[in-house]
Amino acid sequence: xxxxxxxxIVEGKLADNERLKSESRHLRGTINEDLQDPLxxxxxxxxFQLIRFxxxxxxxxxxxxxxxxxxxxxxLHNVMLRARLPGGIIKPExxxxxxxxAEEYTEYGSIRLTTRQTFxxxxxxxxxxxxxHQTLNKVGIDSIATAGDVNRNVLCTSNPVESEVHQxxxxxATRISEHLLPKTRAYAEIWLNGxxxxxxxxxxxxxxxxxxxxxxTTVVIPxxxxxxxxxxxxxxxxxxxxxxxxxxxxxxxGGLAMTHGxxxxxxxxxxxxxxxxxxxxxxxxxxxxxxxxxxxxxxxxKNAKTKYTLERVGVDNFKAExxxxxxxxxxxSKPYEFTGRGDRFGWVEGIDGKYHLTLFIENGRILxxxxxxxxxxxxxxxxxxxxxxRMTANQNLIVAGVPADQKEAIxxxxxxxxxxxxxVSAQRLDSMACVSxxxxxxxxxxxxxxxxATVDELExxxxxxxxxxxxxxxxxxxxxxxxxxxxxxxxxxxxxxxxRYNLHLGGNREGTRIPRMFKENITEQEILSILDELIxxxxxxxxxxxxxxxxxxxxxxxxxxxxxxxxxxx
Numbered sequence: 001x002x003x004x005x006x007x008x009i010v011e012g013k014l015a016d017n018e019r020l021k022s023e024s025r026h027l028r029g030t031i032n033e034d035l036q037d038p039l040x041x042x043x044x045x046x047x048f049q050l051i052r053f054x055x056x057x058x059x060x061x062x063x064x065x066x067x068x069x070x071x072x073x074x075x076l077h078n079v080m081l082r083a084r085l086p087g088g089i090i091k092p093e094x095x096x097x098x099x100x101x102a103e104e105y106t107e108y109g110s111i112r113l114t115t116r117q118t119f120x121x122x123x124x125x126x127x128x129x130x131x132x133h134q135t136l137n138k139v140g141i142d143s144i145a146t147a148g149d150v151n152r153n154v155l156c157t158s159n160p161v162e163s164e165v166h167q168x169x170x171x172x173a174t175r176i177s178e179h180l181l182p183k184t185r186a187y188a189e190i191w192l193n194g195x196x197x198x199x200x201x202x203x204x205x206x207x208x209x210x211x212x213x214x215x216x217t218t219v220v221i222p223x224x225x226x227x228x229x230x231x232x233x234x235x236x237x238x239x240x241x242x243x244x245x246x247x248x249x250x251x252x253x254g255g256l257a258m259t260h261g262x263x264x265x266x267x268x269x270x271x272x273x274x275x276x277x278x279x280x281x282x283x284x285x286x287x288x289x290x291x292x293x294x295x296x297x298x299x300x301x302k303n304a305k306t307k308y309t310l311e312r313v314g315v316d317n318f319k320a321e322x323x324x325x326x327x328x329x330x331x332x333s334k335p336y337e338f339t340g341r342g343d344r345f346g347w348v349e350g351i352d353g354k355y356h357l358t359l360f361i362e363n364g365r366i367l368x369x370x371x372x373x374x375x376x377x378x379x380x381x382x383x384x385x386x387x388x389x390r391m392t393a394n395q396n397l398i399v400a401g402v403p404a405d406q407k408e409a410i411x412x413x414x415x416x417x418x419x420x421x422x423x424v425s426a427q428r429l430d431s432m433a434c435v436s437x438x439x440x441x442x443x444x445x446x447x448x449x450x451x452x453a454t455v456d457e458l459e460x461x462x463x464x465x466x467x468x469x470x471x472x473x474x475x476x477x478x479x480x481x482x483x484x485x486x487x488x489x490x491x492x493x494x495x496x497x498x499x500r501y502n503l504h505l506g507g508n509r510e511g512t513r514i515p516r517m518f519k520e521n522i523t524e525q526e527i528l529s530i531l532d533e534l535i536x537x538x539x540x541x542x543x544x545x546x547x548x549x550x551x552x553x554x555x556x557x558x559x560x561x562x563x564x565x566x567x568x569x570x
Contacts, residue, residue, distance in 0.1 A: 280328045
């Protein structure tokens with residue numbers, strides 16, 4: 001190994017994504033040429049990957065793929081766009097622009113709130129892609145770096161106990177997002193008709209070939225772990241004193257994605273590096289990211305995320321390098337506690353006499369249904385709302401900053417359009433799924449479309465055992481990539497094939513324990529039968545309002561995952 005190479009670089013033939021990034025002219029590729037090609041609705045070769053750095057994924061409607069093939073037509077190519085909204089905050093006038101575009105120019109007409117605390121458009125055809133970016137730009141929104149090998153949308157606790165701390169934490173989430181953004185002008189040139197710059201772009205933080213793999217960052221305010229810190233590469237845990245933010249505990253190396261059949265991949269909890277004062281926040285964010293940039297695995301993308309770098313080089317070595325680069329010494333972590341991670345539904349009073357109304361949006365899908373006109377309701381609220389909206393990392397929506405004299409009008413609209421439903425159970429509030437079929441190309445099984453009916457059945461099981469007022473953190477993902485965060489659930493289903501899932505048990509309500517696989521490749525009916533038996537046992541012998549995940553671990557139904565790199569597959 002030559003002296004000028006980082007000490008922990010992985011030797012070998014680079015993954016092809018490294019080639020396409022290096023040849024992309026800082027993410028430009030030939031995207032413009034593809035946009036002019038009327039013979040296909042899709043993007044070719046490298047551009048299929050490069051548009052991800054611009055916040056888009058190429059998809060098609062898998063429900064009609066076979067029928068189109070019979071007609072000798074290519075799949076109905078379209079793109080999904082994910083917006084960049086640090087902390088998930090959006091203004092009413094921005095919401096109205098998003099709503100109008102979804103209505104007029106997407107194939108599904110919906111706004112999809114995601115676990116990345118932002119919204120997605122699904123089903124945007126090639127002729128409308130540039131219009132989409134320009135529509136968002138006009139109201140101050142972009143989709144830069146919400147996908148691809150970069151730092152993605154920065155999450156921030158949505159509805160905390162201390163409103164003033166939230167404002168301070170949100171400001172840091174925004175600053176972190178801006179600091180770690182790509183500096184290339186490719187986005188403006190391609191989508192906003194920006195002037196081409198002859199000088200070579202410089203990427204002082206991300207580097208000319210960007211990161212080895214995606215990188216996710218959060219700012220979290222205890223006691224709410226609503227952003228699920230252990231699902232993310234870098235987390236800043238807000239530490240406050242006397243109602244003021246004083247610094248952060250830094251957690252590094254979380255992540256949930258894995259690959260079926262590949263035991264070198266696994267979910268992993270983040271490691272606690274220690275406490276830093278506020279003034280070191282950006283330096284530490286940059287140092288963690290650049291250490292991963294330089295030490296991450298660019299040979300095998302399945303082992304390229306920060307969690308695998310920590311396992312390979314050692315937590316102490318990684319931490320020491322961050323301290324060196326940031327010119328900081330981590331202090332001992334300040335005490336904090338997570339007591340839950342669900343959203344705080346209904347009205348919550350904030351500061352300055354303002355109120356926040358958290359609305360439950362099942363699966364985050366905002367659309368008008370026959371009995372629940374959710375999209376119209378959000379639009380009507382946006383027309384009169386004087387504060388802002390906050391999307392949550394649990395796919396819900398907060399109408400935030402409502403003056404006392406406007407509460408009644410907003411609540412009336414919410415009830416009229418089915419955005420407030422008193423019959424929603426605790427179990428439904430604690431259930432979540434990724435998008436999956438028909439749009440996600442990676443989906444192996446249903447998730448969003450199967451969740452509502454599955455929760456119906458789970459509610460019946462709970463009621464049968466006298467547990468109707470209780471709930472289980474229940475999550476479904478259509479594949480092992482982890483978008484629905486099933487690997488931090490008490491009961492997590494991971495899609496294995498059509499109608500079949502791996503059943504994981506033993507996570508906890510706080511989101512600090514990874515569930516272990518209990519049964520592999522089983523049907524939904526088999527899952528419900530297993531849960532029926534276990535919930536019956538839980539109802540009969542739980543201790544002190546013990547949660548389901550804690551019960552199955554305490555009673556030996558499943559062994560807890562202590563170190564996922566070593567014992568997740570045991």
